[in-house]
Amino acid sequence: MYKILEREDLVPGIHLFKMAAPAVAAKAQAGQFVVVRIDERGERIPLTIADWDKDEGTVTIVFMEVGATTARLALLEKGDAIADFVGPLGVPAEIDNYGTVVCVAGGVGAAPVAPVARALKDAGNKIITILGARSQDLLFWEDVLKGVSDRLIVTTDDGSYGRKGVVTGPLKELLESGDKIDRVVAIGPVVMMKFCSLTTAPFGVKTIVSLNPIMVDGTGMCGCCRVSVDGETKFACVDGPDFDGHKVDWELLAARQRIYIDEEKCAYEEWRKSHAA
Amino acid sequence: MAKLNLNRVEMPRQDPRKRGKNFNEVALGYSPEQAQEEAGRCIQCKKRNCVAGCPVEVDIPDFIQAIRDGDMPEAVRILKSKNALPGICGRVCPQESQCEETCTLAKKEAPIAIGRLERFVADWERGNVPQAASSPPARPRPSGKKVAVVGSGPAGLTAAADLARLGHGVTIFEALHVAGGVLMYGIPEFRLPKEIVQAEVEFVASLGARIELDSVVGKLATLDEILANGYDAVFLGTGAGLPMFLNINGENLNGIYSANEFLTRVNLMKAYKFPEYDTPVKVGKKVAVVGGGNVAMDSARCALRLGADDVYIIYRRSEVELPARREEVENAQEEGIQFKLLTNPKQFLGNEQNWVVGAECYEMELGEPDDSGRRRPVVKKGSEFVIDVDEVIVALGTRPNPLIASTTVGLETTKYGTVVADEETGKTVKDKVWAGGDIVTGSTTVISAMGAGKRAAASIDEYLRG
Ligand SMILES: Cc1cc2nc3c(=O)[nH]c(=O)nc-3n(C[C@H](O)[C@H](O)[C@H](O)COP(=O)(O)OP(=O)(O)OC[C@H]3O[C@@H](n4cnc5c(N)ncnc54)[C@H](O)[C@@H]3O)c2cc1C
Ligand code: FES
Secondary structure (H helix, E strand, O other): OEEEEEEEEEEOOEEEEEEEOHHHHHHOOOOOEEEEEOOOOOOOEEEEEEEEEOOOOEEEEEEEOOOHHHHHHHOOOOOOEEOEEEEEEOOOOOOOOOOEEEEEEEHHHHHHHHHHHHHHHHOOOEEEEEEEEOOHHHOOOHHHHHHOOOEEEEEEOOOOOOEEOOOHHHHHHHHHOOOOOOEEEEEOOHHHHHHHHHHHHHHOOOEEEEOOOOOOOOOOOOOOOEEEEOOEEEEHHHHOOEEEOOOEOHHHHHHHHOOOHHHHHHHHHHHHHHHHO | OOOOOOOOOOOOEOOHHHHOOOOOOOEOOOOHHHHHHHHOOOOOOOOOHHHHOOOOOOOHHHHHHHHHOOOHHHHHHHHHHHOOOHHHHHHHOOHHHOHHHHOHHHHHOOOOOHHHHHHHHHHHHHHHOOOOOOOOOOOOOOOOOEEEEEOOOHHHHHHHHHHHHOOOEEEEEOOOOOOOOHHHHOOOOOOOOHHHHHHHHHHHHHOOOEEEOOOOEOOOEOHHHHHHOOOOEEEEOOOOOEEOOOOOOOOOOEOEEEHHHHHHHHHHOOHHHOOOOOOOOOOOOEEEEEOOOHHHHHHHHHHHHHOOOEEEEEOOOOHHHOOOOHHHHHHHHHHOOEEEOOEEEEEEEEOOOOEEEEEEEEEEEEEEEOOOOOEEEEEOOOOOEEEEOOEEEEOOOEEOOOOOHHHOOOOOEOOOOOEOEOOOOOEEOOOOEEEOOHHHHOOOOHHHHHHHHHHHHHHHHHHHHO
């Protein structure tokens, strides 16, 4: 069992758990993920590692309530424990001194972007971070991202905070500004990563995205997580999760994320009924 | 000499019409009377051909004699001294090509039903011996040596059991959240109840082996780190868990699964109990399973039980070449699985929402024998036709996962990704590292993996006592 040492409700529907997982913490690197299972009846879901502390033996995850499993997870309190916490999985993010890197975070993507931005900054890069949310009340970790960035731009879709609009607006301006941008890292919902990639493509700036297909084992044994990159089938859990955004087949990824839409609805309903009772 | 009794006692099974709708065990096992009767047929040959046919050399005539004498605890003792997993082997071993093939009565086409008797003894023990009493004899004197076993499938469990019995400190590292390997995630409940697998895993643990779940070697710790952490030897039994695909058009459509994914969802994650269990699986109405081995049969029979109307096995050779256990092919046929033999997919067709709607196939014919000695299937030109389907399960076989080999210095692998190890001892070219089971041979059988685990354990013991 893996104990929840701290719990923080970041914004409505998005929560942070700091987990006791010393072995995972000892090996974690930016860009990797864990597979989590709540209990005997639970499903295995991947969550990107948002932070870790080797000395403390802790790993931090941030998740959004989107279905039955994450809703069940959100009910757990500090002191509770979950059955499984497997990791660190996936290939770590590529870290090097590229020059100037624009990190784009959309929604819950603010959490997984943070360690990547930090590692890139430690490697000597200048970091410009664009943090986007639908509205101010869904915005979190502005302070964390500010701490790992040379410059932070915040956008909200409704203009309730920062610049009004989506993240691709400032991204395009930066690319057009004539300042040299050496790399873009985009983490967030599929549409957001897709449009970031479409935005950077004409400028020929390498764009790394972190893909989040449905997974089961997270170790390469099922093929559930297959994605198409440059016309080749890859298993996101072992070949990724990071890929070149200009080569990803976004339609396929979006379609495959919808495989269990009916079942997810059914499970969520069941859960709500039983939870109300 | 007494007259030979050639009436092999049949084992009762669930009615095919009923069992196609539930996940309960198909074969029901012998009653004590049936077991007595079958055991009574054994002629106790001087030359023990059956033992020679068993990869772990169970003293078959002796445990059968004990059944005959009504001394069940003795039967259990004899069986378990060679085989830590009898309840499993009795159910899934291909006895027809092992002990029962070499049984003297096989010449009369009535070999003793050794597998059914083995199963009977194991089930008797589970049903009659309280856990405490079945606990193994006193622990041997600790050798002071530590061995890491990577993977808890039949190879790893067997190696761990033998090494623990010899007094070595054994830790099993398993990537998944339960121990058992393919026995838990692959082979379905109706063929091998998970309770039985777990009882046998507990037996191995009771011998003194520690089991660390959720431990992906190569990620959480590399093999070299394990060695550096004070382990004196390592046994790699990580199986062949990487699914192969056909690499044809449309294979990433929604509704197309690898057999590994489909079976893992159904068996390990218990998707057949969705939504009581959280993991979903798509329930197709017309399901095509590509392949002809045990994995294909298991996938087809799971799809049927989940509620499919039509389930097809698409196999590119003919019936005689089907690699699955004979009994499972017959079970599948009885349950109404439809065999589309000499058929091979060309591509999968999808709709606008990316869901699979058809499998376009070629008709095949058999040509000249290939390297495997089987006649090579060749495409009949212009024979394409479409089978309407809403789910496809690709059961083409698996290869070893490269995770460990790619993170370890000095391990030799073949072009198929299997780890090179000595056949007799399981020793790899890397110092202190042994390997056995599917990781070395590619996908084979439970018992051959166990045999490899056993031989490696003996070799590791010899090395540690040096
Ligand atoms: C659906 C299906 C049906 C079958 N039916 C039969 C049958 O009827 N009869 C028969 O004899 N054989 C059958 N087989 C074959 C048989 O199950 C295998 O040959 C046997 O299980 C191989 O044993 P193993 O111990 O080598 O590997 P596995 O059983 O594959 O076990 C390997 C274990 O290692 C773990 N592992 C892998 N990588 C790592 C890592 N990096 N770190 C830690 N742990 C790791 C895996 O999670 C797994 O638990 C079947 C196989 C399948 C898939
Ligand atoms: S999640 Fe199973 S292979 Fe990637």
